[in-house]
Amino acid sequence: MLKAKAWPRGCVQVYTGDGKGKTTAAFGLALRAAGYGLRTFIGQFMKGTDYGELYGAQQLGGLITVEQFGSRTCLEYSATPDPANVADAQRGLARCREVMLSGEYAIVVLDEACVALHFKLLTVDELLSVVLARPLGLELVITGRYAPQELLDRADLITVMREVKHYYSVLKLPARDGIER
Numbered sequence: 001m002l003k004a005k006a007w008p009r010g011c012v013q014v015y016t017g018d019g020k021g022k023t024t025a026a027f028g029l030a031l032r033a034a035g036y037g038l039r040t041f042i043g044q045f046m047k048g049t050d051y052g053e054l055y056g057a058q059q060l061g062g063l064i065t066v067e068q069f070g071s072r073t074c075l076e077y078s079a080t081p082d083p084a085n086v087a088d089a090q091r092g093l094a095r096c097r098e099v100m101l102s103g104e105y106a107i108v109v110l111d112e113a114c115v116a117l118h119f120k121l122l123t124v125d126e127l128l129s130v131v132l133a134r135p136l137g138l139e140l141v142i143t144g145r146y147a148p149q150e151l152l153d154r155a156d157l158i159t160v161m162r163e164v165k166h167y168y169s170v171l172k173l174p175a176r177d178g179i180e181r
Helices: 022-034 052-058 083-102 113-118 124-133 149-154
Strands: 012-016 040-045 064-069 107-111 139-143 157-160
Touching: 012 022, 012 149, 022 040, 022 052, 022 064, 022 107, 022 139, 040 083, 040 113, 052 064, 064 083, 083 107, 083 113, 083 124, 113 124, 113 139, 124 139, 124 149
Parallel strands: 012 139, 012 157, 040 064, 040 107, 107 139
Antiparallel strands: none
């Protein structure tokens, strides 16, 4: 394992857009950090089912911790979200804030937090309060489609994944274990 040099400061990264790879990029960053012995916490909003990344992270001796704050079923957009789903997202945001302030992790990822905003499970102000509370040395990564401008204005790095061609529509392939889940 390599030893990480001290960072001059942490940054806020946002991975958004309609293309595939936002969560994958966040997990790639966590894997890279693990190679330096740095710990990453990943809070997954909108997800409450088994994904390969949950089991892969368990193989890394505690360097990547994943907790889910979502339903076991796929949510459909509704102008009035289910109170149970709102409660899950609120619990998740509170947990991510707690972890972020604990000093135990170098990186905290709020996976699909932008989608939770879009589904009205969280408000932009609630998410920004976490961003503004970030300790200077912590790297904060926020993923998901529909990133609002207020979040983008606070980000130090923005990556927009753009779909050009996708085998879901071209080849009619379903989600595959180890690739999409």
